[in-house]
Amino acid sequence: MMSRQSLIVAKWEFLRFFKWKQQLISYLLMLGVMAAVALWSFFTDESRQQYRIAVPAQLEIANTEQFQFQRPGISFTEQLAQMRSDDSWHAVISEEQGELVLHTLTGKKWLAQLETVLQQHYRQLSAAQMGLSTAQLNRLEQPVVINTRYLDQNYKGKDTPEKMIALGALILLFVGLSTAFGQVLMSITGEKQQRVTEQLYAIVTPQQWMDGKVLGHSFSALKAMVTSGLVMLLAFAVVSLFAKKAVDLSWINIGVVLWLIPFALLGVVLCASFMGAIAASIDDPNNSGKSAVMMITWLPMVFTFMVIDSPAGWGMTVLSFVPLTSFAAMPVKMAMVTVPWWQPLLSLMLLLATVYWMRRVAGRVFLRGMQMYGKEPSWGEIVRWAVSNKTE
Amino acid sequence: MQLIVTAISKAYASVQAVQQVSFQINSGEIFALLGPNGAGKSSIIRMLVGMTQPDSGSIMISYQDEHFDHVPRRLLGYLPEDRGLYPDKSIEKNLLYLAQLHGLSKSKALSEMDYWLDVFDLTDRRHEDLKQLSKGNQQKVQLIAAVLHQPALVILDEPFSGLDPINQEKVVLFLKQLKAKGMTVILSAHQMAMVEKLADHMLLMAQGRAVLAGTLQHIQQQSQSRRRMKIGTVSAVSAEQLQQLDAVLSVEALQAQHFLLTLADDVSVSDCLKQLLLQVELTLVEMQTPDLHQLYLAAMAKHKPEVAA
The missing domain is CATH 3.40.190 (D-Maltodextrin-Binding Protein; domain 2)
Known part of the structure; x- marks a missing residue:
């Protein structure tokens, strides 16, 4: 499925935006800013004076x-x-x-x-x-204490640690997709403007090229998610230490986290493919309104967040099976409700099939878009290409 | 390798870019596509590369008992008209990336790179970012990118554009090296003097149509251009005096006592000489063969009204 050329493109794209020195400097700067804020807050704290x-x-x-x-x-x-x-x-x-x-x-x-x-x-x-x-x-x-007892044994509770994991997963997906959004747009339209595209077409097929792009930027997004996740854990540990408490990570539900990984992985690849298809149809990013459409990929997280307090409701059920939203909704649902094993598996299979289809669509849009030579395709043309079978 | 193009046509919206063009290229040849902007050269090249398909006609490429309707990527080295590389990456990184995409191992890519960078005097600059290079040097890097994997067929769209005369000569040498290595080369160009030195066969195009085709000699014969004779005279004579001769159609004064005569169609060279010798004593007689530039201009002038009509 993935050719050697696609892997070379993926590596190139990943390393093109992976500048570890700059990243380290930005983390140090971020720490410096946080330290400056803390110091400023300490020195201007009026509550310590009489x-x-x-x-x-x-x-x-x-x-x-x-x-x-x-x-x-x-x-x-x-x-x-x-x-x-x-x-x-x-x-x-x-x-x-x-x-x-x-x-x-x-x-x-x-x-x-x-x-x-x-x-x-x-x-x-x-x-x-x-x-x-x-x-x-x-x-x-004192306010009246109201205890709620949930009779559905599958519901894990309203404010459980699992909900924190679910919210954390949504935040990390936002981080990952924001990273992919910028990079995919810059990479594909930048190559068009630097006029590398036609040269690459003579070397690799449009599908190999698009697969490489999608994979490379998906890795970048995952790297951003992992880094952000680690920073969150580090912040949690630092706060615990300052509060003179032992660092307790027992709330991390490994079972949920293991399910979260394939959903996040496929979700990022799906969104990167969609972004790739849209970016491939943009001729000049400065004069195209299409780039805003790429932000549609944030909707699954927004929709899921809106129904996060009803994890067993019909809204979450629909979102957790529709492949375009399931990568965000199913892990959240699983974190908050015990679901039968076949549900995440079915959702994952549907998502996998959609990822395969979307990468083919992205390849087709790139091929046909490139053949238009400076003319940006209409939405009607993009839809026609998406449903056609032409790959070369 | 053999490439046979038969009566291909291609239209974009209301523009007929290529009309019924045919040609043949044999292994190891340098083939030049000539013509003004919009003549259809790049459209033909894009069809050969497989980026677009002809609306009618056929392309057949034969290579080691295999047949294709466009040049397969593994056999192709391509310099597009619309070209560029990654400006924020070094020459070496750019070339290594493209070579590895072509399937070369890193060590093989590096050894090929060493050779071609040396040819173009870029060895010392291999670690510089592309954006630090002049336009001419960037062009050289792109030429290297097109041949690093030793393709059987190299297609170069306007390889001389943007280069100064010294670098144009370097590209001529580069193309001769490709031929010496057994590669078949198709190039499009405006620089007739360069093409004249290189091309085994050429195709002159105007508004999507083939106007003249063949070797330079064949084209010279095809063009049926007027015969021109350069003469030197012992004594002073005016152009007007020479113009009076029946055998002479027009006269162009060159330097002192040297003239370029265009002979009338129905007069033989010996008749013309007889008429001249009655008037003046000659120090030089030299028949002038029209160069490619003249043939090109003549062909464009001859065919433009016809095509427009």
Whole structure:
């Protein structure tokens, strides 16, 4: 099925966009940016400082770690003057017509935290006036606990670790297909503009060329997905370490992950073939509206995400069997619902057949598109080529 | 290898690109397709390569008891009219990639590359990216790409275009080397002086039709162009005086006391000489054979109204 020439094209395409030095530098830059954000956040964190707040003499509010409430023996006007002149106070609180007024020089992030402390104090004060104990107030503030028991034994639960895997898979597919989108478009239309295409046609068949392109860019997409997956796991491990917890990866369901791999692989190849077919019909990417159509490949993830909370519903069932969406929907469904073994197998077979058909379509579109010499084919022509049998 | 093209025609939309063209090429020959832009040369080449099929007529290629309706990829080395390589990759990477696609092992590809890079004085620049090279040098790399795998048939669409005279001469030498190695070459060109030095057979085309075909000598005979005689005179004589002679149709003054005479159709060379000797004493008499450039221009002038009609 895959010729030696296709593998050479695939290797060339993969390495053409795989610049490990630049990639390493971009990861280091990303880490540098994250470190800079963390440092900036640390140094500008106002919650670690203490603030002196002048309050009216009758306001008996307890101090917190962050706020020191003091009742100065000077007039309110003098308090404001002190705040303006020598930073004696970070804020001055007064009572006017039964309402609290917060006086401060400018807007600050810690003011919201001060408001929370004041709200809490007045809630407790009101509760005491109503004769409620602190325990009664706490109970009032707690939401009602509602436990849901699912009777369908196949449903694994709403917020299970498997759902995290499913969401992670969707995110990784987005990453992979975004990578493939840019590379396939640039590679195929770029070759046309650099006028390499006709030379390559004299060496390899359109199908060999397209197979190589699809395979090479699918590998690039998979590499991006694997790298992103590893970065996610690394971030999880780092967060765990900072939280002084052991790195627990027991939530990773190996059974689900093993099913996810062939679906992701075929899904990426299917989308890369579709993108290849569209890119092959584009003569000049700067003046063609067709490149936007390649973004259709993101729809399976969007549709799946929209029904992720109903994994056993008809929507997810349809999506998990239709070959154009099953690569995204079936792994998600499997992560959240126990499905009979034949369902993923049937879905996978249908997907495999569609991948085979789509790569043939891409090869045909490339061949016929190239024979048009500078004229971009219409959608009608593309559809006619897709259903024809001409490969040479 | 033998290639026989019989009465092929090809139309694109409302344009008749090729009309009833026939020719034959034998193994080891250099065959030139000549003609102005839009004459149909590239359309013929694309049909030979198999990118398009003729609307009518046939192409038959015979190679070692096998027959094909277009040149099989394994036998073909091709320099398209619309050409380019990967500008961000080095000469070596570009050539290695194409050679491996042709089925060459890395070591074989590298040894062939060494040879051809040396021929074109590009050995020292093999690790430079293509975009760093001049247009002429990029063209040389593309010529190497077309022959690296030692194809039986090399098709070169406009191999001289974009090259300065020195590099054009290098391409002439390159093509002679291909012939010496036993490769059959089909090329299209405008550069008649180059083609004259190289081509065993040629086909002159105008607006999709074959106008003249054969060897240079055959074409010279076919063209039936007027006989021209270069003369030198001992004493001064004016062009107007020579123009008075019945045997002379027109006179072109060259340098001092040298003229190029076009003979009248019904006058023999000896009659013309007799008339001349009555007028002047001659220091030089030389019959001029029209070169390919002149034949080409004459053919285009002769056939354009006919084709347009």
